[in-house]
Amino acid sequence: MDRRRAVPRTDRVLADPRLQEATERLGARLVRSAVTAAQQACRAGEIAPEAVPDAAVNGLPPAATSLRDVLNATGVVVHTNLGRAPLSTAAIEAVALAAGTTDVELDLATGRRGPRGAGALTALAAAVPDAGGVHVVNNGAAALVLAARGLGAGRTVVLARGEMVEIGDSFRIPELLESVGARLREVGTTNRVRLSDYADALDDTVAFVLKVHPSNFRVSGFVSAVPVEELATLPVPVVADIGSGLLAPHPRLPDEPDAATTLRAGADLVTASGDKLLGGPQAGLLLGRSDLVDPLRRHPFARALRVDKLTLAALEATLTGPVPPVPAMLDADPSALRRRAAALAADLTDLTDLAAEAVPSLAAVGGGGAPGVELESAAVAVTAELAEPLRLGRPPVVGRVVRGRLLLDLLTVPPDRDAELATAVRVAARDAYGT
Incomplete structure (x- = not known):
């Protein structure tokens, strides 16, 4: 039988309670787009017919906006391309x-x-x-x-x-x-x-x-x-x-x-x-x-x-x-950043392809402010091959590549998101290496 005939109908997929709740939160257009994408993946043989509802749910955006919540691991405190100052x-x-x-x-x-x-x-x-x-x-x-x-x-x-x-x-x-x-x-x-x-x-x-x-x-x-x-x-x-x-x-x-x-x-x-x-x-x-x-x-x-x-x-x-995040970053204790970097690198030691290492880093103010001023910081260095998978992850993570390694600078990462950063690195490594 032609596999395409087994693709579930749109109304049946939309009857899934998870998608009904999403319709109230995100609107019908975004939910239907996610369903259509899942059905197309089914027609292409990428997923089984019974997996279409799950794929549609996984394809939903987190909010009714094209903007994404990004983890700024660049070490640039006021990053113009990332919306400048994060609000308190x-x-x-x-x-x-x-x-x-x-x-x-x-x-x-x-x-x-x-x-x-x-x-x-x-x-x-x-x-x-x-x-x-x-x-x-x-x-x-x-x-x-x-x-x-x-x-x-x-x-x-x-x-x-x-x-x-x-x-x-x-x-x-x-x-x-x-x-x-x-x-x-x-x-x-x-x-x-x-x-x-x-x-x-x-x-x-x-x-x-x-x-x-x-x-x-x-x-x-x-x-x-x-x-x-x-x-x-x-x-x-x-x-x-x-x-x-x-x-x-x-x-x-x-x-x-x-x-x-x-x-x-x-x-x-x-x-x-x-x-x-x-x-x-x-x-x-x-x-x-x-x-x-x-x-x-x-x-x-x-x-x-x-x-x-x-x-x-x-x-x-x-x-x-x-105190808002930007002034807090400017006043961050370098020794606390080093401890966070060491803990994060230790958490990733089982991912041998990454060679995760806690390293010293120099962050910047950014946004046209304090040119030339270097802020003492700490970062986790991993292979530069993860730069793109991390940017495309959920949430996206943006670091900076230095001498062939990707530095994830912790000065600009809120401390309560360290575990989320570690998970993002693990998912990116799995996607890149299958580990």
Whole structure:
């Protein structure tokens, strides 16, 4: 008999209680796609007809989204391709709460419209007391663009030539500023700029002087730059884009600019990201003089950059809740990482093809923050042949290949997921070697 005739009908497969429950959770389209794929495998002779329901269940996605939960074992704390900062448990809970009907713009006491995101803004103001005013937009570039639009549209922005950088995905600071009507006046050279260069560039058309953190771009050797303290002596506002969202100094990142220090140095307005070193959701922060921030908050262009209730909830929880994962990783104890790596390697010693070994590692901050800073860490080294099977596993595991070996850096793996990582390695080895 033609094997294809034995393929179970779709309605019979969908009658499986597990698939009925999945339909309520994931929707009919995704479940039917999994059933169709299982039936096709049966027609191809890859599975028996009676195995179709199980295959359909195993082929279901974990959620109704194409995004996958990935174990970041790269050692890059703020990994742009992996969504930058992982949220804290408190922030995740806040997002789940905000996903429903909330009082995001309702004053429950009066029954009238209330200030949007008051809790998040209050938390941000408390975290940066040197800022007279605070505002939140949808990403770091948007914060800078709003400042340029509100303060510098049709006017001149003075910027050091060595700070006209590309910030990723082909977006460039000069083009962002010019796109909202600001005119740029470059001063200095690529490697050197002096206070006199800025002073000579000032006239009645200048809206502000912009100081840009160059992200992961560095120039060494015969170089000079003008710090915010000196720029603050000029008779125009100073806007500082610190990039990474560090709100206060961190001992392991001595050269990374932070909002508190920059404001105390005399910056009138600071812009930054919320999803990097702050460890929160994607957001852009504006911090500074209230007479600058308040008009920007009410600017018509601010509406196009407004954050949603999920971002507001996650940001507030990040600021008021327990230490988020990113700061926790930066403060991780190297000796604890070494113990975890040794335990994980010992757990994998029976997989002889892997030659699993606990090794020292140097992790990185990532996300354009703290370029050149190396964080002491520990990793489990296995054969590089497992890089692809691990990326395609459930959950996907992403490490980094160094000198022919795959390093699974534990700085960026939550400790409570070590057992899950070990299981993922075992499954990948079984698929690769049949062991």
